[in-house]
Amino acid sequence: MDTVKERDIESxxxxxxREGYNVFSRLPAVYAASRTQGQxxxxIGGGLSIVEWRTLWDLREVGPMTIRDLALIQRxxxxLLSRALPDMRRKGxxxxxRSKEDGRQTIVALTQKGRDAYDRAAPTMARRRAALREVFTEQELVEFVGYLDRLDAFLRMPIEEILETNDA
Amino acid sequence: MDTVKERDIESxxxxxxREGYNVFSRLPAVYAASRTQGQxxxxIGGGLSIVEWRTLWDLREVGPMTIRDLALIQRxxxxLLSRALPDMRRKGxxxxxRSKEDGRQTIVALTQKGRDAYDRAAPTMARRRAALREVFTEQELVEFVGYLDRLDAFLRMPIEEILETNDA
DNA sequence: ACAAAATATATGACTTGTCACGTATTTTGT
DNA sequence: ACAAAATACGTGACAAGTCATATATTTTGT
Structure with a gap:
């Protein structure tokens, strides 16, 4: 006697x-995986958080800048920075x-200790990027980023524009 | 007299x-934008949270299932579900x-009220997907998801495999 | 038949991210 | 020159994720 199944495994x-083809469902999972891998x-590379790593890297590459600059670079x-930075200062x-040019701004600068922390993490993170380039060609990465660009533009469209869409 | 600038805007x-071409930096921002747009x-479509929407949608499409099933579908x-569901039950x-087939499992099922909430949100969300298809062709979406698949696979590789990579 | 291993769920602790709003400072328009 | 608008930053409140660990139940291997 066939009892009715509580769940339909095939469905x-x-x-x-099916959801695997839905960009909106894939994105959270892919991002979460990226975050976890980064963490x-x-x-391994010294125990920095992601925000700390990004910030040290940016400061290392461009020198001192404001909180807003960091936020812009990191998109x-x-x-997020405003909260993370006092902690990073505490860690040295x-x-x-305060900026002398504009009293509203805070100038953030790397210390030697920050540079050291960067140096400990950098090789591992560079290896990650190298590993990615073994899986994707340069050309593919450009194309991938192109898609991300276009999706980004879509996601920042005014909401009304989306609501005006005719359903297919 | 040229004072030294506190920050180098060009840099x-x-x-x-430059970071715009880094997949790892783009992903968080694109995902965040997607989440915000979804929210x-x-x-507009009734005030559901993202997790609630996904769950109602899945239940609507496939019928009753376990918490684990939902997590798998949603990747x-x-x-996350374990925490969200009691609230959704409270909202009706x-x-x-408890499953009769396996006492560890919890069978989650949609109520009429859940179906109503789904019906309120669904048109808006469908319009979003339609709007996306106006910006990307079917072919492009497949290609985009293909990239996401490959990135996903990379992100779930054992960490040692990444660390063994030769730097370029 | 039963001990050991596996699985399903719940829960605490944490990170990354958003938005809204308040305050201080600078810029702009007249 | 000054009121109004814009901008930079800080902070509270929240959402969406993760991992680790504990407990209950089921499955497996002998």
Whole structure:
């Protein structure tokens, strides 16, 4: 006697497969995996957080800059930095000083200790990027980023424009 | 008399441009934008959270299933669902019952109220997908997802494999 | 038949990110 | 020159994720 199943495994698998083609469902998972991988690699490379790593890297590459500059480069909200930086100062990685040119701004600069922390993490993170380039050709990466660009543009479109769309 | 600038704007812009080609830096921002757009649209479509929307949608498409099934479809950690579901039950969107086939499992099922909430949000969310298809061709979306697949695979590679990479 | 291993769920602790809003400072328009 | 607008930063409140670990139940191997 066939009892009615509580769940339909075939439907479930079909749904998972189908959702695999939905960019909006894939993005969270891919991003989460990227974050997790980054965190693991940073753990190996000295224990920095992702925000700390990005910030040290940016400061290392361009020199002192404001919180807003960092947020722009990292394409994130300034509040994320605003919260992370005092901690980084406490750890001795950066200094923060009021700008003389514009009293609203805070100039963030790398210290020697920050440079050291960067140097410990950098080789691991460079290896990650090298590993990525073994899996994707230069050409493919450009194309991939092209898609990300276009998706980004779509995601920042005014909401009304999306709501005006005719359903197919 | 030329004072030394506190920050080098050209370097900052160059850095931002350069990081624009780094998949690992783009991903967080693109994902965040996707989340924000989703939240806005859901706000318009009745005020569901993203997790709630995904869950109602999945239940609507496949019928009752376990927490693990939902997590697998959504490619997320089960704990996310484990935390969200009691709230959804409280709101009357779903029922949760212990499975008779396997006492460890919880069977989650949609209620009429859940179906109603889904129906309120669905048109807006469908319009979003339609709008995306106006910006990307079917072919391009397949290619885009292909890149996401490959990146996903890379991100889930054992860490040692990445560390063994020869730097270029 | 039962001990050991595996699986499903719950929960605490944490990170990354957003938005909204308040305050201080600078810029702009008249 | 000064009021109004814009900008930079800080902070509270929240969402969406992760991992680790604990408990209950089921499955497996002998």
């Amino acid at each position: 479930i698998e079909a749904r998972r497969t 693991h690699l940073l753990q 994130s909200d300034h509040s 990685y950066v200094t923060m000083s | 900052i812009e160059a850095r931002r441009t 806005h649209l859901l706000q 997320s950690d089960h704990s 969107y779903v029922t949760m019952s």
